[in-house]
Amino acid sequence: MRQQASVLHLDLDAFFAAVEQRDKPSLRGKPVVVGGTGGRGVVSTASYEARVYGVHSAMSTREARARCPHAAYLGGRFHAYRAASAQVMAALREVSPLVEPLSLDEAFLDLAAGPQAEGRDLSVAGVAELAERLRARVHEVTGGLTASVGVATSKFMAKVASDLDKPDGLVVVAPGTERELLRPMAATVIPGVGPATADRLRRAGIHTVADLEAVSLEELVRLLGRAMGAGLHALARAQDDRPVVAEREAKSVSVEGTYETDLTDRALMEGLLTRQARQVAERLRKHGLSGRTVSIKVRRHDFTTLSRSSTLASPTDAATTIARTARGLLADLDTSGGIRLLGVGVSGLADWIQEDLFADLERAEQAEQESADEEVAQVPAELLSRRTTWSPGSDVEHDEWGRGWVWGAGRGVVTVRFETAETPAGPVRSFAIDDPRLRPWLPPELPDQPTDDPLLPGDHGENRSPGGVPGS
Structure with missing residues (x-):
């Protein structure tokens, strides 16, 4: 175990929805739901304004619309998410060469690694100051996205810490205080304790991490099996020595x-x-x-x-x-x-x-x-250029009005709001879906290698019109 809090976990807040709000000024401060917009759709990410109404990831879009009918329901724009993620990962590598991306919006980094760490103050106050500078840097390079950060002596505790003050928060767990922090928490805070395992633990009278800590290794192995039992026994005691591993070239x-x-x-x-x-x-x-x-x-x-x-x-x-x-x-x-x-x-x-x-x-x-299958799969951008299907939230460009995004479409009409991240909230105009002056807008591609690129949180993108606007 590390003697200093030198493992940092960064989690971008409501990432997909936050990127949409950044790029669409008229949606800032309003509920936004990204994911499947059809009848069989699934929510990928909900903005914090939508979460107030009980909308959450993996909920059916049908239920989300019932809970928050006035939200904007948008299909995914993965080119924008990948671009923002690349900016964040580059900012993290300015701090440490050991960056372990878990997804587009989440990563660990080792504050004690590399030449950047020479002479670095790894006290609680020192890493807190560094983490605040890093959060400010992420906000700067992404044009306003926020991140929740946890710093601790292990990956497990850093992940726990980053969840404690969401959104836009920072928690540093001082070395030696890990078990005290964990004990009151529900046992489900530990990775591996899903619904079935939690139910098995409840039947054994185990509800909190403190309850789990009081159970012997032998009893946990009997309850859950050797691998799971040993893993929970260690994590309940904040024992996690996994290193931060830089991403490897995927094949x-x-x-x-x-x-x-x-x-x-x-x-x-x-x-x-x-x-x-x-x-x-x-x-x-x-x-x-x-x-x-x-x-x-x-x-x-x-x-x-x-x-x-x-x-x-x-x-x-x-x-x-x-x-x-x-x-x-x-x-x-x-x-x-x-x-x-x-x-x-x-x-x-x-x-x-x-x-x-x-x-x-x-x-x-x-x-x-x-x-x-438009209700199940997002139409690739290159197909949009050849078909009269307009995904809600997708980027478009008009010969006269310039750049904007699809507000809604239906009955032979596509409605567009003309605005970008650099402009104020813009006007709304409607056009025939085959209007030759209107076309999808595709940004220059980022350098991209054929490597593993998990699209988290959840990666659903489906077509229909956003709620609360024409065509919904």
Whole structure:
């Protein structure tokens, strides 16, 4: 265990929604929900203004609309989220070479690593001052995003600390005070204590970390099994010596989503895998790559993680092939207890694709499926330029009015609010959906490598109109 509080955990506040509010002045201070906007949609992120009404991640969009009908319901703009994430990760690397991204909006860094740490004051006051400067730097480079930060002697405690003063807070856990801080907390604060494990602990009379700390290792192993029992026994005593590990070059392309509420609907899981497969395929095509091995990652309600893979006869970059294989792999898994995480990946990368007689048919099938499944999968930006489908919240540009974003669409009309992050709240105008003066706006691409890039928190993006505006 470390003797100093030198592990920092940074978590961007309501990340997807905050980026939308940053880029859309008319939505600042108002409830915003990012995710699926159709009848079968799922909330990815809700702004804090929407959370007041009980809207949260992994809730169905239908329920979210019932709780907060006046919110703006937007599909995801992952290019904007990736750009903001890259700015944050670069700011973190100014402080330490050891940065461990957990997702687009979350990372650990080691304050005691690298030449930057020479002579650094790692006292509680010193790391608090450093963390405040880092939060200010994140706010500066992202154009106003806020972050909650925890600093402690371990990754576990730093993560706990960052959750204590949300949003836009900072908590430093002084060395030696970890167990005192943990004891009153519910046992579910410990990673691995999901609903099923928590229920098993409750039946044994264990409700808090203090209760858990009082149980012997042997009893916990008997209750939960050797791996889980030993892990909880250590974490209940704040024992966590895992190092911060800098990101490694990945040899696969993958997308995954983590959900605050367990998913139990099998059709929804298949829909999410389908959308993730399309994102993977899009990124493969972007880099001129294909892959032979399709895999899925599933983290169950009790935090057990399962992986399944299937190797194809030849490399592919076809979304339908990847999605079909992923759904088949899911069919072999027991998901009845609920799922916390889903992911799709392709490995065995190659820079060629086997041309065969079915290639054109596959691409035609993919286009047809994309059109039919708009309530389940976000339409890729390049398809928007060829179709009269306008995703709510997506960036557009008009020959006369300039840049703006899609407010809503329906009945042959698309409504646009013309504003950007650099302008005041702008006017709203409506156009025919096939107006040649209106087109999607795509920013210059950031340098992007075919590496693992999990889109957290939750990675749902679906099409329909935002609530509380025309077309909803």
